Amino acid sequence: MDELINKRINEVLKGKQDAFEEIVILFQHRLYHVCYRMLNNKQEAEDIAQEAFVRAYINIHTFDQKRKFSTWIFRIATNLCIDRIRKKKPDYHLDAEVPGTEGLTMYSQIAAAGDLPEEQIEKMEAQERIRYEIGRLPDKYRSVIILRYFEELPLQEIGDILELPLGTVKTRVHRGREALRKQMGTM
Numbered sequence: 001m002d003e004l005i006n007k008r009i010n011e012v013l014k015g016k017q018d019a020f021e022e023i024v025i026l027f028q029h030r031l032y033h034v035c036y037r038m039l040n041n042k043q044e045a046e047d048i049a050q051e052a053f054v055r056a057y058i059n060i061h062t063f064d065q066k067r068k069f070s071t072w073i074f075r076i077a078t079n080l081c082i083d084r085i086r087k088k089k090p091d092y093h094l095d096a097e098v099p100g101t102e103g104l105t106m107y108s109q110i111a112a113a114g115d116l117p118e119e120q121i122e123k124m125e126a127q128e129r130i131r132y133e134i135g136r137l138p139d140k141y142r143s144v145i146i147l148r149y150f151e152e153l154p155l156q157e158i159g160d161i162l163e164l165p166l167g168t169v170k171t172r173v174h175r176g177r178e179a180l181r182k183q184m185g186t187m
Contacts, residue, residue: 033150130180133184141172144158144162145177
C-alpha cells in the first residue's frame with residue numbers, strides 16, 4: 001500500500017491533482033474516526049479531517065517518502081484536534097441543560113432506537129462514561145489513549161505521529177490508563 005501511496009504522491013508532485021483524491025479515499029474514514037474520538041463532535045471531526053487533507057496537499061512536497069504517509073497525516077490531524085480542544089474549553093457535559101429548552105439535558109440528545117435490552121443500555125452508558133472520562137484526560141494522555149486503544153496503533157507509530165520517543169509514549173499510555181482508572185473510580 002505504501003508503494004501505491006508514494007506513486008500517487010509523485011503524481012501529485014508532477015501536477016496531477018486527481019491523484020490526491022485516491023489518497024483521500026484510502027484514509028478518509030480512519031482519519032475521521034481519529035478526529036471524532038478526540039473531539040467527540042461529528043461536525044468538528046469532519047472539519048478537522050478535511051483541514052488535515054488540505055494541509056497535507058499543500059505541504060505534500062515536505063513529505064518524506066521513506067516514512068509512512070499514515071503517520072504523517074495522523075500527526076497533522078492529531079495536532080489540529082489538540083489545537084481545537086485547547087481553543088474550545090470548557091466542554092459540554094451530558095447533564096448540562098440544552099440551550100432554549102426547559103429542563104432537557106444533553107442526555108435527551110442521545111439517539112435511541114426503540115426499546116433496548118438492559119444489558120445494551122448498561123453497555124452504552126459504560127461506553128459513554130469511558131468516552132467522557134477520556135475527554136477529561138489531559139491532552140497528552142488523551143491522544144495516546146485514543147491512538148493506542150481506539151485506533152489500535154503500535155506504540156512506535158504513536159511516537160512517530162506525536163513526535164515523541166517510544167519511552168515517553170509508553171509512560172503516557174501507562175499514566176493515562178492510571179488517570180482513567182482513578183477517574184472511573186471516583187464516579
